[in-house]
Amino acid sequence: MMRLSGSQRRLLFSISLILYAVLLGLLTRDRYLDWRQGESAPAPAAEVGPSESEPAPESTPSSPELPKAALLDVPFLAQAPFAVWDELHQEACEEASLMMVQYYRTGKTFGSLTAADQEIKDLIAWQTNNGYAVDVTVAQLAEIAWRYYRLDSGRVIKNPTTLQLKREIAEGRPVIVPAAGRLLPNPYFRSPGPLYHMVVIKGYDNDQFITNDPGTKRGKGFRYKYQDLLSALHDWKRGDILNGEKAVLVFD
Numbered sequence: 001m002m003r004l005s006g007s008q009r010r011l012l013f014s015i016s017l018i019l020y021a022v023l024l025g026l027l028t029r030d031r032y033l034d035w036r037q038g039e040s041a042p043a044p045a046a047e048v049g050p051s052e053s054e055p056a057p058e059s060t061p062s063s064p065e066l067p068k069a070a071l072l073d074v075p076f077l078a079q080a081p082f083a084v085w086d087e088l089h090q091e092a093c094e095e096a097s098l099m100m101v102q103y104y105r106t107g108k109t110f111g112s113l114t115a116a117d118q119e120i121k122d123l124i125a126w127q128t129n130n131g132y133a134v135d136v137t138v139a140q141l142a143e144i145a146w147r148y149y150r151l152d153s154g155r156v157i158k159n160p161t162t163l164q165l166k167r168e169i170a171e172g173r174p175v176i177v178p179a180a181g182r183l184l185p186n187p188y189f190r191s192p193g194p195l196y197h198m199v200v201i202k203g204y205d206n207d208q209f210i211t212n213d214p215g216t217k218r219g220k221g222f223r224y225k226y227q228d229l230l231s232a233l234h235d236w237k238r239g240d241i242l243n244g245e246k247a248v249l250v251f252d
Contacts, residue, residue, distance in 0.1 A: 137178070138176060156248070174202050
């Protein structure tokens with residue numbers, strides 16, 4: 001075994017100290033850099049709710065507010081254009097009501113009483129030949145509208161509220177209303193009034209529906225209070241009109 005001299009041992013010890021110092025310096029430098037980076041790095045972003053960083057989910061849009069009053073330009077037609085209240089014309093309220101809505105939808109007016117009266121007669125004759133009774137329900141009237149006028153958008157609304165009826169008018173759709181006629185407070189009806197009747201709602205204001213009532217020559221713009229018309233609202237039910245279903249007819 002080689003023996004080191006004193007000077008050699010001192011040199012070796014000095015080299016060991018130097019190497020130790022270098023290693024210690026490197027280790028201390030790395031820890032210092034890690035610490036500095038930790039100090040300067042931004043803090044993690046905190047989680048935030050939708051109200052802070054994202055738009056809140058949109059709420060379901062509410063129904064648009066109804067105007068306080070509305071009036072559609074529905075042309076008027078009495079079911080007896082020449083005031084001849086024979087058996088045919090006494091039962092022609094359904095035909096006259098449908099014709100008023102059809103003419104409104106097509107933008108036409110009744111050019112002459114003679115032509116309008118003939119159209120009523122033609123429509124009644126067609127119904128008779130196709131198996132319809134003298135009185136029809138609103139569902140049957142929707143069917144007649146399709147078969148005769150090719151008007152296929154009829155929609156029956158059961159148990160309508162005042163608000164529903166007003167909304168139909170506000171959106172441009174006149175409403176055909178079947179009624180127990182003797183419950184309608186119309187002073188121009190011949191006593192005792194029609195057992196079964198139809199009118200067209202074409203507008204409303206603060207507390208009244210504005211109708212075209214074909215049961216009288218004074219029926220253009222005739223007004224019924226909301227509750228009066230709703231109370232009289234009954235669809236055709238043979239022999240029991242007061243228990244007829246509450247339903248109306250509109251065309252989209």
